[in-house]
Amino acid sequence: MDYSEVTEGNTHFFVPRQDPCHTFPPASTPVFYNPRMELNRDATVLLLTHLRPSDYLDAMGASGVRGLRVARECGIPVTINDREPGAVDLIRQNAAALGDVVAVTHQDVNVLMSGRSFDAVDLDPFGSPAPFVDAAVRSARRYLFVTATDTAPLCGAHLKAGMRRYFARPMNTEYHGEVALRILLGFVVREVVKYDRGVEPVFCFAREHYVRLHLRLLRGAAAADRTLARIGYIMQCPGCFERTETAGLLPEPCRCDRCDAAMAPIGPLWLGAINDHATLAALRERAEAMPLGSKVRLTRLLDVLVQELDTSSHYDYHVIAKAEKVSPTGMETVLTRLTALGYRASRTHYAGTGIKTDAPLAVLKSVIR
Numbered sequence: 001m002d003y004s005e006v007t008e009g010n011t012h013f014f015v016p017r018q019d020p021c022h023t024f025p026p027a028s029t030p031v032f033y034n035p036r037m038e039l040n041r042d043a044t045v046l047l048l049t050h051l052r053p054s055d056y057l058d059a060m061g062a063s064g065v066r067g068l069r070v071a072r073e074c075g076i077p078v079t080i081n082d083r084e085p086g087a088v089d090l091i092r093q094n095a096a097a098l099g100d101v102v103a104v105t106h107q108d109v110n111v112l113m114s115g116r117s118f119d120a121v122d123l124d125p126f127g128s129p130a131p132f133v134d135a136a137v138r139s140a141r142r143y144l145f146v147t148a149t150d151t152a153p154l155c156g157a158h159l160k161a162g163m164r165r166y167f168a169r170p171m172n173t174e175y176h177g178e179v180a181l182r183i184l185l186g187f188v189v190r191e192v193v194k195y196d197r198g199v200e201p202v203f204c205f206a207r208e209h210y211v212r213l214h215l216r217l218l219r220g221a222a223a224a225d226r227t228l229a230r231i232g233y234i235m236q237c238p239g240c241f242e243r244t245e246t247a248g249l250l251p252e253p254c255r256c257d258r259c260d261a262a263m264a265p266i267g268p269l270w271l272g273a274i275n276d277h278a279t280l281a282a283l284r285e286r287a288e289a290m291p292l293g294s295k296v297r298l299t300r301l302l303d304v305l306v307q308e309l310d311t312s313s314h315y316d317y318h319v320i321a322k323a324e325k326v327s328p329t330g331m332e333t334v335l336t337r338l339t340a341l342g343y344r345a346s347r348t349h350y351a352g353t354g355i356k357t358d359a360p361l362a363v364l365k366s367v368i369r
């Protein structure tokens, strides 16, 4: 087979030359490696140098890049698993070349996670993580990390697939990336609270074609109840941009204040904060000194996340301006006007023209032209 050597962070490893057609799931490439996910891996390496769990499972390793980087760059004991023999061979070769810095297992991931516990568990599947979250929750002592690349089902573009996988009803709105993240987080929360455990999001973001969650797991029914209290619905007007939120397992029927249409529930989903701002600030500082290939993009992401408000949805003010048939002014001007009126307002990492604010829609409309 034809291999190429790759470096991420300060870790060298080999991957098979990838199928240039980028079919999904990759057809002709025996072991998967996606260089476009380097920022996703950099984010986890950066976070783990801060959290320092006692051990880490790269549950779906492929080439092993993620776990190899965690072992070398964070100095944490690592196990890398995959069920494909070709992947396990490559992980072993890559591990040997680095001085056998990791343990390697060859199992179906649900079997492995049902039998062993790890301080931090990382799920990085093709597409949906839904079939693996329950076992991952039982395996993870303190931290659970999840990637989902099935953004079409999560954001409502493939509605039935979203309902089957996440038992939630998304809606394809102009804030679809945020709906995707919150539907996934809501699903993971429901898998966690049944074990009388709680969830604290630490570092979560949506980017390009994927959602990435880094979560702290808490013990006890009280933590589970606090977590469950942040599950609910965004109530979206089907006729205008108006939305509200309602916490609870069932959506409260309500009508739009502006056009009296019945508001449609999106969810159940996570309504709470998606980041721990103190951790983000610590990561921002730490990132400067680390050899991360995506450093410029990652620090830009952290800068936006640090100031992003914890509201459960955002507005795309260019979309609103278009519907209002006005030409939009600059982002800084909109934010300054909102804060001058006494409202909170921030940029959002989901979209360059996205705004988070606690201002009513009518106020937002009045300041965007």
Ligand SMILES: C[S@@+](CC[C@H](N)C(=O)[O-])C[C@H]1O[C@@H](n2cnc3c(N)ncnc32)[C@H](O)[C@@H]1O
Binding pocket: 032, 033, 034, 037, 041, 059, 060, 061, 062, 063, 064, 065, 066, 081, 082, 083, 084, 087, 107, 108, 109, 110, 124, 125, 126
């Ligand atoms: C998207 S790739 C992982 C990419 C890798 N973590 C990285 O950062 O490059 C998903 C991997 O999960 C493995 N996989 C899929 N289902 C699995 C299962 N049930 N048990 C174990 N491994 C599985 C596949 O063989 C594949 O190598």
Ligand SMILES: [Zn+2]
Binding pocket: 237, 238, 239, 240, 241, 242, 256, 257, 258, 259, 260, 261
């Ligand atoms: Zn309305």
